Amino acid sequence: MTHTYNITGMTCSSCQAKVQQLLLQVAGITKVEVDLQKAEASVQMDKHIATGILQNALKDFPKYQLTEKVTARPAVAEFNTEAEKKSWIATYKPVLLIFGYITAVSLLIENLDGAFVLMRWMNNFMAGFFLVFSFFKLLNLKGFAESYSRYDILAKRWNGWGYLYAFAELALGVAFITGFYPLLTNAVTLIIMVISIIGVLQSVLNKRKIKCACLGDVFNLPMSTITIIEDALMIVMSGIMLIKMI
Known part of the structure; x- marks a missing residue:
């Protein structure tokens, strides 16, 4: 290249x-x-x-x-041309479907357990979120790392963080679903997502029209407020769970 x-x-x-x-x-x-x-x-x-x-x-x-x-960066120009032709729903359809599936499955699990427990639901939702999102990143790890290095504050300085981040998400997904040291798991989640959202906020506030790497290099998604919501949701959930545990 x-x-x-x-x-x-x-x-x-x-x-x-x-x-x-x-x-x-x-x-x-x-x-x-x-x-x-x-x-x-x-x-x-x-x-x-x-x-x-x-x-x-x-x-x-x-x-x-x-x-x-x-x-x-021709990839950015290609993204701009394609994105302008799509509606908001068509553009973010993959993310909306994934969130819909994760929400539905986590709610079904709560229904099977007989009662809705907020903490348990958030734990299952976060497990599904990290497992699914890491899956898409791992489909093309190199492509994800390159896209991520364009806006993440750590990946800009060290390209290896993009590769490590995908496996960090996978590890968090496994940790949530197995109940591995909940306090540590939520603390690590909070730290990682806070760092991640900084680069996202900078890109959105500066109105940079770049490709979002949240679903790896599989989908051509633009960086926008929906990306902020994804990271913020994980920050809020992990923060609530930490407060409940302390």
């Missing part, structure tokens, strides 16, 4: 050569072409590398500043 970045601070051919040399030292980069006139660098890599890692390669020369070039 090849990405283009803006490079400021280059004033001569020596700067051009130095930037090229420094970027080529980053593991995973196979080719670098620096255009002095356009102040750009075209970087070819065999795996996705977070922008922060590339900028860190230039840290010994503070005058060189590397930033992402928006036009280098």
